[in-house]
Every structure is written in structure tokens, then in C-alpha cells.
Amino acid sequence: MKHTVYWIEGDGIGPEIWKVTRPVLDAAMQAATDGEEELEWVELLAGEKATRLTGSPLPQETLDTLKTASVAIKGPLGTPVGGGMRSLNVAMRQAFDLYACIRPVSWFEGISTPVKHPENVNMVIFRENTEDVYAGIEYQAGSAEAEKLAAFLRSEFGAKIREASAIGIKPMSAFCSKRLVRRAIRYALDHHLPSVTLVHKGNIMKFTEGGFRAWGYEVAREEFGDVTIPEKEATPENSKGKIIIKDRIADAMFQEALLRPEQYSVLALPNLNGDYISDALAAQVGGLGMAPGVNMSDTLALFEATHGTAPTAAGKDIANPGSLLLSGALMLEHLGFAAAADKVRQAILKAIADKTVTPDLAAEMPGAQAVSCSKFGEILLENIR
Ligand code: NAI
Secondary structure, three states: OEEEEEEEOOOOOHHHHHHHHHHHHHHHHHHHHOOOOEEEEEEOOOHHHHHHHHOOOOOHHHHHHHHHOOEEEEOOOOOOOOOOOOOHHHHHHHHOOOOEEEEEEEOOOOOOOOOOOHHHOEEEEEEEOOOHHHHOOEEOOOOHHHHHHHHHHHHHHOOOOOOOOOEEOOOOOHHHHHHHHHHHHHHHHHOOOOEEEEEEOOOOOOOOHHHHHHHHHHHHHHHHOOOEEEHHHOOOOOOOOOEEEEEEEHHHHHHHHHHOHHHOOEEEEOHHHHHHHHHHHHHHOOOHHHOEEEEEOOOOEEEEEOOOOOOOOOOOOOOOOHHHHHHHHHHHHHOOOHHHHHHHHHHHHHHHHOOEEOHHHHOOOOOOEEOOHHHHHHHHHHHHO
């Protein structure tokens, strides 16, 4: 049986990490299902390749196909900083309402990390993907829009806004906060995880971030009241078998993640906090090169490498394909092929144990042999076969 997977190559190191990832995922499927189940790869264009071939960075055909697709996987797409084109990633998240960015973070034994006990980091990040300061409602300093908005806020609400300020808007709704937290709690239930922590800056931004916290507790109480309990009410007796709902202020959470990571399992966060903590936790377990992720709507799962296009590494065959490979493993799991996903992870673990890894990992691993991206792929194929 064939399972259609749409794929986007991506920019920068995208083509190199794809050259490794696709054969490894195919080999894992072959090995796990004796060739009975296969992935059918259908390429979609986006980014520089799309611009080159069609004149548009996000062609209508790609948008139309993804509208009805259920599974896709993408390499990183470049975005100019501080101007120019809007982020294609953000555009896609909004176009398909990919409201939950889910990133499991755990350590691969043998990977060198900046912390003493990376094995204690076992968290799954649920980041809200459509709202917050990333909603794209932002006006340049001195623009007519910024001036008009500032004048309105000053005259109507007495807001103090310095002259010639750039202005961004931070919308956060009960609807979007609740559907994200709902998904995080369901995940914790399905995977028998002990807690869901709402991470927010509600002490400062009382109505947006504070709203996220309040709506999170509300959805837990109203929809999962029999299987969850707020941390403040939990005792050893009344919390047995229940998911503990915690909340932490975002800055404190960064400290907790370093000092007491074992006390956290599922994290639910608004967009910006979620973006920050994703990279911080990835660093704790050895860096972005090994961090997988998926963006989900209610109908589409778009798996992606968590890192960017790594322009300085592009074209040198030195990139680490780990993040895309592990996102591919998540995708196999999502498609119902947990055994194939496990083959991918075991092959990576063996390569790490044998100390044959890409230069980013080798640099931190005493005695390791740095191998190219393509050689790493060959090693994984051998490990799977
Ligand atoms: P980046 O993730 O591309 O690079 C950060 C650092 O990590 C660099 O030193 C890079 O060489 C290294 N790195 C990243 N991935 C690696 C890998 N697989 N193997 C080895 N080293 C790796 O982030 P940066 O430089 O901030 O962004 C570059 C471009 O990527 C920008 O245009 C940005 O907008 C875009 N980007 C795209 C993302 C996506 O498509 N999901 C996510 C993040 C950034």
C-alpha cells in the first residue's frame, strides 16, 4: 500500500538534508513492513526553488494541494530579517491554520550537551502558532498606519506611545488558546504523561498572556475535569492517575528547564514564548540539528526541521540531517508506522554510539569522527539494513 507524502525541499541546506532523509525513511519503511507499505513522495514547490521555477515563492498550486492534504514534510525556508518578504513559514501556518506546533525534546545518548543531566529533559512543546505578536499585524515606525493607530490609542484610551514608534499588535483569543491547550492535554492523556504546564507572562501582560493561562485552566476544568487537577489543589491522594495542570511564568520556566527539567513533561505556550523555549530546550539536548517538529491543523500535519536554512553551511555537505530525519520519524509514527520510526531513531543512536556524526555534533564529542551529511546518510542506511 502507498501513502502519499507531500514534500518541500527547502532553501539553504534543504536539498542536502533531503538527499539523506528520503532514502532513510524509505529504507525504514521497507525494513519495518517487509516492503508492504511504501511512501509515495510528491514534491511541492516553495521558497527559492519555487521562485526560480515559477516566479512565486509560494505558488498557488502548492497552496491548493496543501489545502486538501493530510501529511506533508518540509525543509527550512529562508526569510529576510527586518524587511522584504514575509516569512513563508508564518504564511503557511496561517493559510492552513496550522495552530499547534508540536516539538518533542529528548536527549540522544552520546550527544554532548551544555548541561550535566540532559537525560532529564523529556518534554513535548505545544506552541500556539497563529496568534500573538506573530499574527503579522505590525506597522513600521513613521508609517501612516502606525501614526494613525498611535493617534487613535492616545486619543481614545490615553495610551502613552512615543512619537515615531513602530507598533505591533498582540491578539490572543480564548478560541485559539483553548484549542492548543486541549490538544496538549489530549496528547498527555494519549501518551500517559504526568503533567501539562501552561507557560505565560500573565504577570505583566495580564489580558493576553494572563488570558492564555486562565483559558488553559478553563479548558482543563471544563473538558477534562475528571482526568486533570490543578497543581495547587493536588495532593498525593487526589491526583493519582490524573494529569497535573501547572502554570509557570515564562522567565521562571527557562530557569526551571535548566534546574528541574524532570518536573515537566508537556508544555503549552503562546507563540513567542514557544518559539524561544523550543530553541533553548533543543540546545539543552544537543542543538537544533537534532530537534524535530510538526505543525498541525485539524486536518493537515506539516512536519518540518526545526532549524533554519543554515546559510553558512549550505552547499558544503556538512549539515546535520538529524532534525529532518527525526521529523520524518514523527511523521512515520503519525502515519501509524511506529516500528519504522523506531528504526530511524535506532539507526541514528547507533551512528552516535559509533561516534560517526556530522561536524556540528563531532565538534562537541571527544573522539568522534566527523563525516559529511551524505556519508552520515550512508551510515544510517547500513544501520537500518
Ligand atoms: P539557522 O537555524 O539556519 O542557523 C542557526 C545556527 O545553527 C547556524 O550556526 C547554523 O549553521 C546552525 N545549524 C542550523 N541547522 C543546522 C544543521 N542542520 N546542521 C548543522 N548546523 C545547523 O537559523 P538562522 O541563521 O537564524 O536562520 C537562517 C534562515 O533560516 C533565515 O532566513 C530564517 O528566517 C530561516 N529559518 C527558517 C526556519 C524554518 O523554515 N522552519 C526556522 C528558523 C529559521
